[in-house]
Amino acid sequence: MNQVKIGRFIAAMRKQQHLTQREFAELLGVSDKTVSKWECGNGMPELSYMQSVCKILQIDLNELFSGERLTDTDYKKKAEENMMNLIEEAESLKKNIVGGSVLGTADDIEMDKYEVHRTNTAFWSTAGNELLGATALPAWGNFFPSEDKLRLLGDLTGKSVLEIGCGGGHSLKYAADSGAAGLYGLDISEEQIGRAWEYLASQGINAKLVCSPMEEECGLPADYFDLVYSVYGIGWTTDLNRTFERVRSYLKKDGIFVFGWSHPIHKCVSIEKGRLVFDNSYFNEKWYSANIGDREIMLSNRMMSTYVNALADSGFVIEKLVEEIDRERAAASGSDFGRKALMLPTVFVIRARKG
Numbered sequence: 001m002n003q004v005k006i007g008r009f010i011a012a013m014r015k016q017q018h019l020t021q022r023e024f025a026e027l028l029g030v031s032d033k034t035v036s037k038w039e040c041g042n043g044m045p046e047l048s049y050m051q052s053v054c055k056i057l058q059i060d061l062n063e064l065f066s067g068e069r070l071t072d073t074d075y076k077k078k079a080e081e082n083m084m085n086l087i088e089e090a091e092s093l094k095k096n097i098v099g100g101s102v103l104g105t106a107d108d109i110e111m112d113k114y115e116v117h118r119t120n121t122a123f124w125s126t127a128g129n130e131l132l133g134a135t136a137l138p139a140w141g142n143f144f145p146s147e148d149k150l151r152l153l154g155d156l157t158g159k160s161v162l163e164i165g166c167g168g169g170h171s172l173k174y175a176a177d178s179g180a181a182g183l184y185g186l187d188i189s190e191e192q193i194g195r196a197w198e199y200l201a202s203q204g205i206n207a208k209l210v211c212s213p214m215e216e217e218c219g220l221p222a223d224y225f226d227l228v229y230s231v232y233g234i235g236w237t238t239d240l241n242r243t244f245e246r247v248r249s250y251l252k253k254d255g256i257f258v259f260g261w262s263h264p265i266h267k268c269v270s271i272e273k274g275r276l277v278f279d280n281s282y283f284n285e286k287w288y289s290a291n292i293g294d295r296e297i298m299l300s301n302r303m304m305s306t307y308v309n310a311l312a313d314s315g316f317v318i319e320k321l322v323e324e325i326d327r328e329r330a331a332a333s334g335s336d337f338g339r340k341a342l343m344l345p346t347v348f349v350i351r352a353r354k355g
């Protein structure tokens, strides 16, 4: 939408009605500064004023969005153009939903692997896991039934396990407490590895920790692990297929891979005045950059079929896909996030076997 053209058009039409900026502003019930802002191309009248603007200036909405008088011949063409512009604008204003929070707008980016790694490493090196809520076992995510109830990891006694995106090491502690014998963790952030190391050492737990992007070769042993798991880790990858192929290579025959991530439908819907509103297309898998507090993250929203097909392409057999909600906890929370969780899944967990 060409705001400068629209601004000039508003000014011209106002003058044609022999109105000063102040008189026009008074008729609308806005300040003359607001009118000046529109006319300089620094903003559009809000939706609630658009009809009054058109009525006073004796133009219609299609002419307002086009920034010009329209003849019958170009009317339909312009209406279609304006409609497409509005859809594109709504798309670019899509909201960024991370965990339980709606965090303002997200800007589409061209994905550059190194830039994504640099940005997300900086985020995780300075931010604590608490920013995104429940991201360590036994929790798989907010309002999702806990691992103690679901038992998706199976019996860990004596098992060799690897966590992808091990963060501060709290899920590794859970695996150790559940009887796992050989513990490995992988994370892109040296600071997170340091935190995990300190935390596990303070608990008397011995683990091997590797600092690397999950997508890359990092020296982890092949055909070695009984279980690879990840809690809010996998979605950070820049290359899902490559990551799943790596995970498969680390597993023994019939080894198990379990991971949980934010449900793709959850990222599309926000709650406004108690009602669920679609803010983002489910089909939109573009990479975006957004801010949590004053720190930037880079992510993409993948569809459920993208995860499922990448697993199949990498030689996994899916044993279970869980989209449950702990309804009692969601209802008791009294929060918008809880109300949303009662209506759609906020988290999913997949258990797959190396085929």
Ligand SMILES: C[S@@+](CC[C@H](N)C(=O)[O-])C[C@H]1O[C@@H](n2cnc3c(N)ncnc32)[C@H](O)[C@@H]1O
Binding pocket: 117, 120, 121, 124, 125, 129, 132, 135, 136, 137, 164, 165, 166, 167, 168, 169, 170, 171, 172, 186, 187, 188, 189, 192, 212, 213, 214, 215, 230, 231, 232, 233, 236, 237, 238
């Ligand atoms: C939500 S935290 C995981 C917390 C963890 N489950 C726990 O128990 O504390 C996500 C982790 O993924 C890591 N990460 C982000 N991008 C990564 C990548 N490309 N490769 C490996 N780890 C990555 C981050 O550094 C962060 O520690």
